[in-house]
Amino acid sequence: MTYQIKKAAVLGSGVMGSGIAAHLANIGIPVLLLDIVPNKLTTDEEAKGLTLEDSQVRNKIAAGAKQKLLKQKPSPLTTKSSLSLIETGNFEDDLAMLKDVDWIIEVIVENLDVKKGLYEKIDAVRKPGTIISSNTSGISIEAMAEGRTEDFQKHFLGTHFFNPPRYLKLLEIIPASTTDAGVVDFMTAFGEDRLGKGVVIAKDTPNFIANRIGTYGLLVTLREMEKRGYSIGEVDSVTGTLIGRPKSATFRTLDVVGLDTFMHVAKNAYDKTEGEEQKVFELPAFMKTMIDNGWIGAKAKQGFFLKK
Numbered sequence: 037m038t039y040q041i042k043k044a045a046v047l048g049s050g051v052m053g054s055g056i057a058a059h060l061a062n063i064g065i066p067v068l069l070l071d072i073v074p075n076k077l078t079t080d081e082e083a084k085g086l087t088l089e090d091s092q093v094r095n096k097i098a099a100g101a102k103q104k105l106l107k108q109k110p111s112p113l114t115t116k117s118s119l120s121l122i123e124t125g126n127f128e129d130d131l132a133m134l135k136d137v138d139w140i141i142e143v144i145v146e147n148l149d150v151k152k153g154l155y156e157k158i159d160a161v162r163k164p165g166t167i168i169s170s171n172t173s174g175i176s177i178e179a180m181a182e183g184r185t186e187d188f189q190k191h192f193l194g195t196h197f198f199n200p201p202r203y204l205k206l207l208e209i210i211p212a213s214t215t216d217a218g219v220v221d222f223m224t225a226f227g228e229d230r231l232g233k234g235v236v237i238a239k240d241t242p243n244f245i246a247n248r249i250g251t252y253g254l255l256v257t258l259r260e261m262e263k264r265g266y267s268i269g270e271v272d273s274v275t276g277t278l279i280g281r282p283k284s285a286t287f288r289t290l291d292v293v294g295l296d297t298f299m300h301v302a303k304n305a306y307d308k309t310e311g312e313e314q315k316v317f318e319l320p321a322f323m324k325t326m327i328d329n330g331w332i333g334a335k336a337k338q339g340f341f342l343k344k
């Protein structure tokens with residue numbers, strides 16, 4: 037079978053989903069960007085007498101995502117004209133539109149059951165032969181495809197983008213044992229030639245390659261920091277700006293990734309390891325406290341650094 041991606045759908049308009057949608061739009065691929073419907077009204081909306089059924093409210097998340105794309109500056113990729121290629125909507129009303137796309141990328145919360153629940157709905161509306169991929173940071177691709185139709189399983193794989201998707205070149209492609217080899221070959225070529233990425237094919241093992249090494253290294257760094265009394269500023273200096281890596285200092289990276297997402301990724305590895313190795317994947321107590329307080333990074337405007 038020959039594949040072609042003329043239109044894509046990105047499911048989830050958070051940190052990664054909005055960035056991936058912007059990247060696709062900027063290479064000229066029309067994108068449908070969907071997310072959940074908000075389940076409560078803001079005080080303003082209540083005062084206006086709106087209900088959750090009002091279309092204005094139902095499309096709030098998608099509209100918010102579009103605004104976020106506009107603010108994504110400076111970016112060599114996001115332009116006003118490419119924004120017109122992004123159509124927004126929500127899972128409840130617009131899932132049937134997935135029948136018109138050639139590639140569906142799932143970019144929702146890092147939770148196996150939640151992702152599987154969405155795949156069941158996708159499987160009921162997609163056309164046969166549509167490629168479906170997950171941006172999961174490390175959940176088993178095989179486990180996510182379990183219970184789905186044979187056609188879904190043949191066309192399902194991991195496509196793991198890195199944050200921010202418009203700048204970072206790495207794309208991990210993770211086939212499951214059920215993924216058709218033709219789909220892997222096509223997505224590898226598409227990733228390199230159209231998305232402009234450097235593709236690494238990873239085995240379907242917990243956290244794949246980048247997050248297995250990355251999470252381990254980061255958590256060891258945090259333990260050493262606590263044990264030896266280093267400050268956040270010191271660690272970020274020696275892992276960031278002062279050695280020429282302005283975007284990748286330890287704590288700034290955690291803020292950009294989101295501490296909640298990092299917690300899920302660390303847990304993926306924790307649940308699949310044991311003994312001494314497992315201990316490394318346990319979150320330090322101070323990070324659990326931050327998450328309990330909602331200080332989960334840039335998206336909450338407060339993490340290790342305040343974002344004004």
Ligand code: NAD
Nearest residue numbers: 048049050051052053143144145146171172173199293297
């Ligand atoms: P995020 O928290 O910014 O966004 C998650 C989105 O999922 C939100 O828009 C939310 O509305 C939606 N969502 C939440 N619960 C849902 C549900 N029950 N059903 C459907 N949608 C729901 O998360 P993110 O950082 O964009 O991460 C999304 C995926 O990408 C995760 O699998 C994550 O592991 C992976 N990822 C994240 C990063 C990163 O740096 N943050 C990097 C690579 C991969």
